[in-house]
Amino acid sequence: MNLAKFLSKRTPFFYGWLILGTSGSTQMVRCAVATLTLAVFMYPMAEDLGWSRTLLAGAVSVGGVASTIISPVIGWLIDKYGARSVLSSSIVILGISTFLTGWATLPIAFYITYGIGRIIFSSPIQIGSSVVVSRWFIKKRGRAHGILTVCHSMGMTGFPIIASVLIGIYGWQVTWHLLGIGVWIIALLPVFVILAETPESVGLLPDGDDDSVIKNETLIPEGAVEELNWTLKEALKTPALWQLSIGGGLLFVIQTGINTHMEDFFQDAG
Secondary structure (H helix, E strand, O other): OOOHHHHHOOOOOOOHHHHHHHHHHHHHHHHHHOHHHHHHHHHHHHHHHOOOHHHHHHHHHHHHHHHHHHHHHHHHHHHHHOHHHHHHHHHHHHHHHHHHHOOOOOHHHHHHHHHHHHHHHHOHHHHHHHHHHHHHOOOOHHHHHHHHHHHHHHHHHHHHHHHHHHHHHHOHHHHHHHHHHHHHHHHHHHHHHOOOOOHHHHOOOHHHOOOOOOOOOOOOOOOOOOOOOOOHHHHHOOHHHHHHHHHHHHHHHHHHHHHHHHHHHHHHHO
């Protein structure tokens, strides 16, 4: 049951901010399988299961390669079925895979459960939440995406700390279970109930330019921003797309490697 149309007419502020908060919740919970979170599990899992850190870190690489391959498919699914469907199913799968990681005592099982989580982390949630926010904000898009990034940073800070505390109390296996449940509690209901694909779908315009219901679809309020749309072929021909893609990709390769082994490095250093 989606209440977006009902709620959008009754909120005293632009409904896009609720959409931003909902998208932000997905950015937070994806950090349940972030490399900084896995880093907290490295020592206890390696000692308990007799695995090397190389083996544990390999699941990150497998998930990263798989998400690179599957990302174009995710984009197509969002265009065809909508970001709400993709995000809802992604949160469900992320919660399940995180929960099951607590029972992964064989390398192949760990690679499957955590690898799936890494795919969800890197592809559908990242793409889906960004797409939704971009549709709801045009003039304020920079601000909105900045807040979305803050939500991700909160998850990157919070989940490793929470995991560290829980591991000390319950052990690493139960902690994975609790993180999986936490994913559902934080993000599943908001995405399923609150999220709307576009402001036009609930009778609004981007950025809150006109909070009233649009009675005439041909009427464009003064000051409204018309967004420039690109086809896939047009975008692929722009140097900026390739510069951003390659630069961002190389950045994440370095960041992922550092985050995965940071906790162990500090513990080894004393």
